[in-house]
Amino acid sequence: MENIKKAIRHLDRSMSERDQRSPIPFEEFLKILSEKPSAVIRDVFQVFHDMMKTYVNEGFDEYPNDPESINFVYYDCRKLFVEGSDNPFFADRLFANRLMNLVESLKRGAQQNKIYIFDGPPGCGKSTFLNNLLMKFEEYTNTEAGSRYEAVWRLNRKVLGNFNEAIFEKMFQMMDHPVKDEDGFVRRHNMLHSSQDSDEFFDEQTSPHLTEDYIEVPCPSHDHPILMIPKPYRRQFFDELFMNDEFKWKLFTDKEYDWVFKDNPCTICSSLYESLQNRLNSPLDVFKMLYARPYRFNRRLGEGISVFNPGDKSMKPVPLTNPMLQKRINSLLRDSNQVKYLFSRYAKTNNGIYALMDIKTHNVERLIELHNIISEGVHKVEDIEENVNSLLMALMNPEDKKNIQGQSFSDRIEYVHIPYVLDLNTEVDIYRNIFGGHIDESFLPRVLHNFARAIISTRLNIKSEAMLEWIKDPKKYYLYCDENLQLLKMEIYTGHIPTWLSEEDRKRFTAKRRRKIIAESETEGIKGFSGRDAIKIFNEFYSAYARDDKLINMNTLCTFFTKIRKDLSHSMPRGFLDALLRMYNYMILQEVKESLYYYNxxxxxxxxxxxxxxxxxxxxxxxxxxxxxxxxxxxxxxxxxxxxxxxxxxxxxxxxxxxxxxxxxxxxxxxxxxxxxxxxxxxxxxxxxxxxxxxxxxxxxxKVLDPFLENENFRQAIKDYDEETFKTYDKRIRDDVTFLMNNLCNKCGYTNQGAKEVCIYVIDNDLARTFSIS
Structure with a gap:
């Protein structure tokens, strides 16, 4: 029992520390605001930006001193989309740059009156992307770093003077001492039912708030507390609140803070403020009834985050209210229903995220319903206007664009392309995630990435105007590249500029040309092998050829695509596999030569x-x-x-x-x-x-291999390396083979088995003579 009590106390303490939701007075909130202004004054777009920057570090530029750089950098998105996720999403370099550019535009205040639609073909991982993004957003906003405040009103009964304590005491006594009738049934005192008004009066006062000194009225639109300050006075207020520092300068000049001075509170808060001002004749007394509390996001409850699937049936747009609370407000303020506690379902995600999974069936209707919100930022609820300032997102397949063509708000839509993966390093990461990191041990170096190149070749456009404008004669790179320059383009998409490019072409690789090449990715990745197809193909390939006694080499890969699954090669550009094999052969020949070469x-x-x-x-x-x-x-x-x-x-x-x-x-x-x-x-x-x-x-x-190619003992010594029979060879051969093996392992990342197999591959395929003739 002692352990149970100890565990419960620890749980209570831990949860209490984490879940501090008690509202704080507006004056106390202003103290926090003045101490941490940049963290407190944030709308949903700024919080989304801060969340992304928290989980995604600054981009890494492999060529920091390149004067022609276009800031196409590597972003590590694993914390955002992979870690802690049941279904990881792998963002390739192209999409990561696209996404982070969007985030930067949100930060700059370019978010108004738009819906962001992430479009991509089936099997590209759109749903996984959005689910993981929203999961991390919810996680971040419920931490101290991502917390925001929303307005809560506490209408003080004593100050507003709306009840007679003696009457309430009498009522409580009657409720606490029920009377039994002659049949033994409990009945309430008849005075409570003397009129229809008394019935409503009883309903109001028997709520849990009866014994408290105030009625709590939360803002259903989750408005920021600073919006309760009337617009004409906000600039002066903040001018006096903040010191003349960097934040104050940004607040008054940066576009991202326009909302602070332009946005209006919801109609409920506006009418409450006006009604209280009329009753109290003192803004200070009004603000004493204003409180702030953390805005808690909960996707499952639809608070701050709402996600709709195409199969979710549309509900009739019935206004939401709270009759009990409405009666209390009316009774307390006696203002002829001036304050209408009325709102729509959009209020629940105001200053949050409203997302649609695929624009089809019922989600087409939902998107059309967003017309006024996207165009004007308002929504009509009966006879009142409701402000909606949410981050609107949606997913879409390319063929579903016809569902929204012709809509008047089409110019308010910003598309963000999510294609099939075009970055070969990311494609390999997907295989490792699905099949385990140990798969690398089954391949010779470069071969696993070449499998990814073969898959990606089906997703690229065969002809690239931007590449051909840059490299006018692709044949000069016959040893390294295919005639369509796809292999070179794949390197560019990973952020790598190959060393085999001539100095002239390297100089011609200007910022303008780089932007044109990267821009072509917007039209690629919508055909070819999907992500699901690629995983299925790799599973078949790996299951058939992974062995403990022999590593998978390029001959195996080419055999699979040209003989075992010849149908797959039809999806690849003509001659691509030949070029891939030629590039691989040339690269490993250089590795072997480099490893064997010893010079003074x-x-x-x-x-x-x-x-x-x-x-x-x-x-x-x-x-x-x-x-x-x-x-x-x-x-x-x-x-x-x-x-x-x-x-x-x-x-x-x-x-x-x-x-x-x-x-x-x-x-x-x-x-x-x-x-x-x-x-x-x-x-x-x-x-x-x-x-x-x-x-x-x-x-x-x-010429370093020439003396060894004629010596049969050299080949056999490589096969016997690390075996007992290796000791029987001439000392010169043993020294040369040992030198070669050590360099391949230490400089090129081979295992002993891999080093032996790649050397035999080079010798048996006579690569030295093949490329000497070439």
């Missing part, structure tokens, strides 16, 4: 410095290099030995001589006169040296 940096540096010095002298000269101090016999053989490493052994003599002359001209016109003598750079930091260093290293790497 000191020797390379000496060769380049000696060459830069020697080009300034005629062949046959003997000179001492100013950079290395070595005595050089400058002969044709000397030039040729270094030029073969810089240009390749097959280069024609005429081209070597042209290269030598160009190097001498660059050295004398810029390297020596500008960089070395004027700027004081060492020769190893000049542009000409770095260019030659890159050429030297590149050509060495290109």
């Amino acid at each position: 940096e000191e020797q390379i540096s000496r060769d380049i410095q000696n060459y830069l010095f020697a080009v300034n002298f005629e062949s046959g000269s003997v000179e001492t290099c100013n950079f290395t101090g070595e005595k050089l016999e400058i002969t044709e053989a000397f030039f040729e030995s270094i030029e073969n490493r810089l240009l390749g052994a097959r280069i024609e003599r005429a081209k070597r001589l042209t290269f030598r002359a160009d190097a001498q001209k660059e050295y004398t016109s810029r390297t020596l006169t500008q960089e070395i003598l004027v700027e004081g750079k060492p020769v190893t930091e000049t542009r000409l040296y770095k260019d030659m260093h890159d050429r030297y290293v590149y050509n060495l790497k290109e």
